[in-house]
């Protein structure tokens with residue numbers, strides 16, 4: 571019996587959409603979409619084992635080889651720079667990494683800029699390239715509060731519809747990078763399970 575290909579899917583709305591793409595590509599697996607607490611699903615016929623992981627953990631599973639392939643946001647790849655192969659832009663989960671602040675915010679370049687974010691490495695890279703001195707304030711959520719309460723001058727965060735910024739009287743000031751979901755692979759799995767992975771790539775490519 572051939573070894574199953576281990577596929578890490580990001581739990582949540584994006585994961586469901588992505589699993590739908592696998593299904594349409596001919597890699598379905600019963601139970602994956604059931605509303606249960608079960609995390610791991612095997613299909614001997616297609617030779618694939620799917621499991622649900624926290625979106626920000628997908629790259630860890632893939633990098634360490636617990637998953638052969640997975641789907642992860644470009645934001646996570648930019649932040650953690652895992653040593654994995656990025657194979658395909660799935661063109662879903664599209665949003666933007668932006669710098670945002672209060673509408674009347676004007677940067678005073680002689681002062682250190684206070685930046686609140688979950689994405690500390692992305693922010694450091696972005697401002698590093700501009701040789702801009704920043705003070706990073708690492709937060710874990712509700713980032714939009716930071717400029718309102720004067721915890722920071724700006725935030726670096728993801729914007730999808732723009733509703734969160736708008737409802738908090740903030741606006742995007744600069745675009746850092748476009749973000750979308752990417753198919754990724756463990757480096758050695760890509761070599762040793764190449765045939766199967768290539769089949770998945772071409773199946774998914776047809777769904778884009």
Ligand code: PRP
Pocket residue numbers: 710711712713714727728729730731732733734735
């Ligand atoms: C994300 C992001 C923004 C929001 C953007 O937060 O950090 O806050 O979504 O979406 P929008 O432009 O469509 O309003 P998430 O919901 O993941 O929660 P968090 O604030 O706790 O990170």
